[in-house]
Amino acid sequence: MPTYLITGANRGIGLELARQAAARGARVIATCRDPGHAMELQKAASASDGKIEICQLEVTSDESIAALKTRIGTQPIDVLINNAGIMGKDPQTPVNMDFAELEHVLSVNSIAPLRVTLAFLANVEAAKGKIAVLSSIMGTFGYNDGSKLAYCVSKTALNGIFRHLARELKSRGVSVVLLHPGWVRTDMGGAAATVSPEDSARGLLGEIDACTVEKTGRLMSFQRGEMAW
Numbered sequence: 456m457p458t459y460l461i462t463g464a465n466r467g468i469g470l471e472l473a474r475q476a477a478a479r480g481a482r483v484i485a486t487c488r489d490p491g492h493a494m495e496l497q498k499a500a501s502a503s504d505g506k507i508e509i510c511q512l513e514v515t516s517d518e519s520i521a522a523l524k525t526r527i528g529t530q531p532i533d534v535l536i537n538n539a540g541i542m543g544k545d546p547q548t549p550v551n552m553d554f555a556e557l558e559h560v561l562s563v564n565s566i567a568p569l570r571v572t573l574a575f576l577a578n579v580e581a582a583k584g585k586i587a588v589l590s591s592i593m594g595t596f597g598y599n600d601g602s603k604l605a606y607c608v609s610k611t612a613l614n615g616i617f618r619h620l621a622r623e624l625k626s627r628g629v630s631v632v633l634l635h636p637g638w639v640r641t642d643m644g645g646a647a648a649t650v651s652p653e654d655s656a657r658g659l660l661g662e663i664d665a666c667t668v669e670k671t672g673r674l675m676s677f678q679r680g681e682m683a684w
């Protein structure tokens with residue numbers, strides 16, 4: 456039974472990834488900031504026949520990461536999914552930027568995934584496992600709308616960090632995939648979004664399945680297909 460560790464698993468895409476991974480027979484360490492209030496995740500865990508274990512994790516906190524590391528110990532992790540992310544508050548345009556918020560968005564979306572990944576790298580290496588990262592088409596250089604600039608550049612930085620990490624980890628048998636989930640109907644994506652969390656998560660899990668060391672370090676759409684940076 457493979458083990459998945461997922462960040463931000465209490466709602467949105469992360470919750471659906473946890474549900475579907477467990478339904479496929481995986482053991483899921485489903486992390487969230489506030490397990491006591493993660494009602495949907497608690498329901499999913501109750502229905503999972505013990506496959507979903509809920510753990511606390513605030514991805515920007517070294518203390519929180521260390522506590523989870525202590526709890527998990529040396530257990531191998533087959534798939535680490537860095538899903539947690541935020542859009543950030545406005546204003547965040549090239550000519551009107553809230554700099555405190557820009558730093559916050561970079562801290563959650565770009566730096567925390569590396570922080571979490573390095574904390575659990577030995578566990579992923581032990582499984583010769585995979586690291587998946589929720590990126591976005593909004594982080595690509597071809598995306599020409601600057602109205603959510605903090606979010607866009609946080610995903611561009613994320614791509615850069617994990618492309619370099621992928622090269623480093625190839626010889627260690629660990630693969631890395633960056634994922635665009637589509638425009639998904641979650642709190643972040645909004646009600647008008649075109650993709651259901653179910654369809655997105657199904658595509659993302661398929662894309663993670665297909666990732667190998669030979670194909671490491673690519674940006675992939677949930678609908679399969681490599682995307683340009």
Ligand SMILES: NC(=O)c1ccc[n+]([C@@H]2O[C@H](COP(=O)([O-])OP(=O)(O)OC[C@H]3O[C@@H](n4cnc5c(N)ncnc54)[C@H](OP(=O)(O)O)[C@@H]3O)[C@@H](O)[C@H]2O)c1
Pocket residue numbers: 462463464465466467468469487488489512513514515537538539540541563589590591592635636637638639640641642643644645648
């Ligand atoms: N929805 C889309 O259309 C779309 C498109 C492209 C990429 N993405 C990416 O996909 C990922 C998931 O998005 P989503 O739509 O599911 O978003 P969402 O519904 O807003 O959920 C975000 C999740 O991230 C968690 N989170 C935020 N900050 C955190 C922190 N500091 N520590 C731990 N957890 C934290 C949230 O936990 P709390 O409940 O505690 O806040 C929540 O579980 C994100 O990385 C996002 O950028 C989404």
